[in-house]
Amino acid sequence: MISIHAHFDGKVTVPHDPVDLPRDRDLIVRIEPADSAPAEPESSLSWLAENSVDGPATPDDLAHRHDHYLYGSRKRED
Numbered sequence: 177m178i179s180i181h182a183h184f185d186g187k188v189t190v191p192h193d194p195v196d197l198p199r200d201r202d203l204i205v206r207i208e209p210a211d212s213a214p215a216e217p218e219s220s221l222s223w224l225a226e227n228s229v230d231g232p233a234t235p236d237d238l239a240h241r242h243d244h245y246l247y248g249s250r251k252r253e254d
Contacts, residue, residue: 178195180192180193180195181193181210189205240252
């Protein structure tokens, strides 16, 4: 996902800077007013703390065999 700053001239939305978007392709555009301060991005550690689980739902070897759990690849034996 990308974010751009733009303005609406009454007919079309005009980006403030050049954008590299695919031509002739449908896009979903979300409009938000720019007068509010942009939200601070959430840190990775905050996200992990809020979304972590305790107990059997988290395998003990998650860090070592993350490819297996994310992509279904064979478990590494090393």
